[in-house]
Amino acid sequence: MPGPAGVSRADIITLLQEGRSDRYIGQTLHTSTKRVRRIRRDLELPDATRASTITLEQAWTARTCDTGDGHLTWTGAYREGFPTLKHDGINHTARRIAFTVAHGRTPVGRVLAGCGHASCVHPRHVTDQPMREALNTQYQQIFGAA
Known part of the structure; x- marks a missing residue:
């Protein structure tokens, strides 16, 4: 389901699954980092750090x-x-x-x-x-x- 400015949840999830940071995703997709953070929490994914990726x-x-x-x-x-x-x-x-x-x-x-x-x-x-x-x-x- 598209969110603000037509950015779909699926597009955000794809970048989250790659281990990208909320800021990177927000800037890349031109969407709110708060929305990205909310989706990350919904999926129970850890915060992105430079040293770790998701399991x-x-x-x-x-x-x-x-x-x-x-x-x-x-x-x-x-x-x-x-x-x-x-x-x-x-x-x-x-x-x-x-x-x-x-x-x-x-x-x-x-x-x-x-x-x-x-x-x-x-x-x-x-x-x-x-x-x-x-x-x-x-x-x-x-x-x-x-």
């Missing part, structure tokens, strides 16, 4: 949107159909970050939304290959091979 998890969080029904959708970029973000010059997929946040380990194989919502990146909803294989084994043990 990968903070960058991921800034690109998610709570749907109100228990899911998180990705508002960031997509690459070849997958939700992605670039942090410190490295491309990451949103679901792999979500998986690491939830499980404290690097996922094995593809990470998919296990909740049935293809666009969901909620940390508790993503599964890796070993998790899906374990669920399939349990299903076959209960119901037999289909």
Whole structure:
């Protein structure tokens, strides 16, 4: 949604995610630094300093949107159909970050939304290959091979 002078919130968020200061963003986009600061607080991003940038998890969080029904959708970029973000010059997929946040380990194989919502990146909803294989084994043990 555009703010003063037509500067969109998305434009401000993009520069915040790059670790830019409120003053830099205000001057670059010709908008109020108070508005930039308010958006930074809404996203729970730390104040920009010359020595620090936002963490990968903070960058991921800034690109998610709570749907109100228990899911998180990705508002960031997509690459070849997958939700992605670039942090410190490295491309990451949103679901792999979500998986690491939830499980404290690097996922094995593809990470998919296990909740049935293809666009969901909620940390508790993503599964890796070993998790899906374990669920399939349990299903076959209960119901037999289909």
